[in-house]
Every structure is written in C-alpha cells, then in structure tokens.
Amino acid sequence: MGQILIINFSPIFIYFPSIFIMMELTLFGTSSMVPTKERNQSAVFLRYENEGFLFDCGEGTQKQFKIKGIPLTRITKIFLTHWHGDHVFGLPGVIASLGKMDYERSLLIVGPKGTKKHLEAMFSAFEFERNFGIEIREAEKGICFDAKGYKVECLPLDHDVPTVGYRFVEKDVRHIDMKKIKKIGLPAGPMLGKLADGEPVEHNGKRILPEEATFIEKGKKVAIVTDTAFCANAVKLAEDADLVVAEATFGAKLEEKSKAYKHMTGREAAQVASQAGAKKLVLTHFSARYKETIEVEEDAKDIFPDTIAGRDFMTFKI
C-alpha cells in the first residue's frame, strides 16, 4: 500500500508509491494429504511489509522455511483453513521452534470453529517450551483481522469439516496528485498531508476538496481458497483478486471423485477465478497421483488462461 511522507522541515515533498511495499507470496507446499518427493503438504506464506502471514501449516513447513532461507521468526500470524492433518501437522513443530528462538512477539492463530479446542489438545499432547504469547481466534465469516493498512476476511467453504477460506485485502490509499497540486498552486506542507487523509483544506480563501488534488490507489487482494468443493463463497473470496491460490486436487477426468471428497478440479478452480474476475490463478493441493500437474493446469487454462500450477518454493511478487 502506498504511503506519503511529508518532510515538513524542508520544501522537498517526497512521495513513496506502493511499488516500494513488499508483498510477496511463497508456496511452501502444493500437495494434498500425502506428500510426494516434489511436493510438501499445504502452506502458503504471504509477506507484507513487516508482517508474515502463514496460511496453513502442513507437515514439514518449518523445513521449507529453512530451505527457502526465510527465518521462521518472520511469521507474525497463522491462518488455518481447517483441521485436516495435511493443513496443520506442521504446527507443533513451528511453535516449538519459535519457542527456541528470539521470538519476541505474540503469535496470532486464526482458524475455523473448533480451533481453540484443537489447539488446547495439541498443547496438552506435547511438551512445549513457550516463552511467547499466543492469541487464538475462531473465525466464521467477515473480517477476522483488521489493521491500519489491510484486513483479512474469511468465509466458510464447502468441505467435510468446518473450513474457511481467506482474503487478504490491502486498503485503498489516497495519494497526492502532484500535477493537480501544481495547477492549484498549493505549497508543500501539512495541507498536503490533510488532503492525503481525505480532508478538505482552505487555500487563498478557496476550499479544496481531496478529490481535486488526489487520486486513489486500489489496494491489492489475495485469496486463499482451500479445501473446498466449488461454491459461491469461493468466488466471493476471489472477487477482483490480484492473485488467487486455489485448490485443484484433481484433473477434470476425476470430477465425480472430486465432488464426492468435497474438493475442486483444476477446471472448477478456473471457474472460481473466472467468475470472480481475478487477475491470476495459482493451483495447489494436488493429489499425489499426479506426478506432473500439467494435466490439471491445462484443464484450468482452457477456462482461465492466466493459470499456473504451483510448485513448492514458487514465489509471486504482488
């Protein structure tokens, strides 16, 4: 998200557009229940400025961080989609390792209904050395985390246990339009800050509205849609998203099986992205039966061309 920095002690006006904001998504696991040699269980890591959001934490996730060279302590919040083992088996390991590191913050764990009960059972099953706080939130629908520059929303999905999908939404930002400012003849200073905050200002007896001197930069959106059968909420989560990470457990030939197990085919994932008007689709959560995922990818590309079959360690700049 863009930010404006006005240096009041100098006539220089510095504008930092959003291009400087770090927003990067890494796939740490693209397999469904049974991992393969090439594919780990589910985990997606989204870095946004100083935040690190881990969506699901399949077995071996902490090792994937090591291999990729991202310190585990970058994780600031964990969002769990559901409690099927392939999405949470890595959780005790990550928490135990953070307890051995200089992890000086409180870790937020968000998950569907039942998350508190599952976590309590997990903490009593293992001996944890924990010197940091953990806040647990159960989320069903709506905003599950709200911060100054972004929010994370969730909606229930159609799976055989309580499951939520997530949507990271960077808030829109109002920027100063230097061309308009020059035309109006406004000097650099606090007035520009006010306009950037959406407030009107007075200059030479004239009232200047923010719309006359600024422009809106739309925030980026990322959707995590897994595990689920095709459903309306999957489309809602992906609406207008810059990047959709969606499960595509099966190829189109196994559509019946996919429906029976409450999963999606590549084609259905593409329908989600297409109906949602998303910009890019990354497929994940492939059945171990697919050594190569090209079949699933091609099914999807027929419907939504900007599709890529995810591979472990793939990184996307957003």
Ligand SMILES: [Zn+2]
């Ligand atoms: Zn799964």
Ligand SMILES: [Zn+2]
């Ligand atoms: Zn599942």
